[in-house]
Amino acid sequence: MEITSNPHIAIIPTPGIGHLIPLLEFAKKLLHLHDISATFLIPNEGQPLTTAQKTFLLAIPPGISYISLPPVNLDDLPSGTKIETRISHTVARSLPSVRHVVESLNGTQKLVALVADLFATDVFDIGIQLKIPVYLFFPPSASSLSLALYLPELEKTVSFEFSDAADKIQIPGCIPIERRDLPDPMQDRNDEAYGWMLHHIKRYRMADGLLVNSFKELEPGAIEVLQQQESGKPPVYPIGPLILTGSKSDDPCLKWLDEQPTGSVLYVSFGSGGTLSQAQITEIALGLEKSEQRFLWVIRCPNDRVSNAAYFDSHNSDDPLAYLPEKFIERTKNRGLLVPMWAPQAQILAHDSVSGFLTHCGWNSVLESVVNGVPLIAWPLYAEQKMNAFFLDKSLKVALRPKMGGNGLVERDEICSVVKGLMEGEEGERIRSRMGELKDSAAKVLGENGSCLQILGMLGEKWKNDVQ
Structure with a gap:
């Protein structure tokens, strides 16, 4: 042959x-x-x-x-x-x-x-x-x-x-x-x-x-x-x-982003394998609502046992939106978009309306954020993600890291504070500036x-x- x-x-x-x-x-x-x-x-x-x-x-x-x-x-x-x-x-x-x-x-x-x-x-x-x-x-x-x-x-x-x-x-x-x-x-x-x-x-x-x-x-x-x-x-x-x-997606969430002011949206996603408990989903929802920031949240069904339940099995037929607090969608419909299961993340992070990313700190997500200059809220779940979060926060200084409460949850008030800090605060501006420098470096590396x-x-x- x-x-x-x-x-x-x-x-x-x-x-x-x-x-x-x-x-x-x-x-x-x-x-x-x-x-x-x-x-x-x-x-x-x-x-x-x-x-x-x-x-x-x-x-x-x-x-x-x-x-x-x-x-x-x-x-x-x-x-x-x-x-x-x-x-x-x-x-x-x-x-x-x-x-x-x-x-x-x-x-x-x-x-x-x-x-x-x-x-x-x-x-x-x-x-x-x-x-x-x-x-x-x-x-x-x-x-x-x-x-x-x-x-x-x-x-x-x-x-x-x-x-x-x-x-x-x-x-x-x-x-x-x-x-x-x-x-x-x-x-x-x-x-x-x-x-x-x-x-x-x-x-x-x-x-x-x-x-x-x-x-x-x-x-x-x-x-x-x-x-x-x-x-x-x-x-x-x-x-x-x-x-x-890849080619530009015509996903509805990108059309929604087109309608939002420049630099106004927080993107929330825990990756293709990450899962949260029912109680933690509730705290995130109420924390986002309290922050009064625009958000695009890719949401999965909860799992109260492990944080990587979707890594091998993402075929839960339940509706993730059914696990949100009562009337949350109605109360936030003018400034929030909820996307079940999956969204075109690379295109979302490249969109002008996105100004922050609450992330599980998977390395792909980190690099996509760096290339697009999007500052982070670091919320690691499994594998080496806690290590990534540590260096993003303490070494690179391009992320805020919310603190967990004594009950094992990041509570709504802490979520609200960190989200507002990234999107509106002085520390958020410093992080955004530092991430902009890394974006320029990445552009040169890819040139x-x-x-x-x-x-x-x-x-x-x-x-x-x-x-x-």
């Missing part, structure tokens, strides 16, 4: 739209810059595609294709198994399918690299056995990658729970972080999720390179440390900010001579030269 002449890469993401988005942008840029085509091998744990995933797949351009791998069975996992464990098992149980597809691609394409997501490092063995260069794509921040590479050493020096440490944790290249803001798997070293996290991290050094979705002007300390040469550490390529791009295209160009040339 004849092998096509153009270079090709295989990309193995982990489940979840938040990881698919930057990987697609990465693939699109390689296709545009170097005519390197790509095939996504998408693990499947048996759930139907979400609205966000369907939208993502429809946006794939010619030259990039995807294969949905056969679903795996996770019924043997205990109830309450953490998300990192579920993702890792999904990938591990998909390895025979990954091998079959990669071997097939390798027989028909000039396969120059296998790119795996941060919880998909088990596929490295397949690439190494087939003599295909393997790369890690790290969707979160450079600070998170710095922590990951430091964790095996940190684990040796802290014999007890990290949350019991007397001092803040010093991550190389970052300001010391509060123990409570470390990523979720680090909060319980006895849970299987921590074991999986450590398993993958120890395999990062098997890669030929580490691709991180960030840029030096955003995280100078962390990236400087990451790019220092060290025996056994792969080169680190800061290729961000990679954020969702024709910026580091994003330069590093991707260097990487593309390397892959093409490796196979000549």
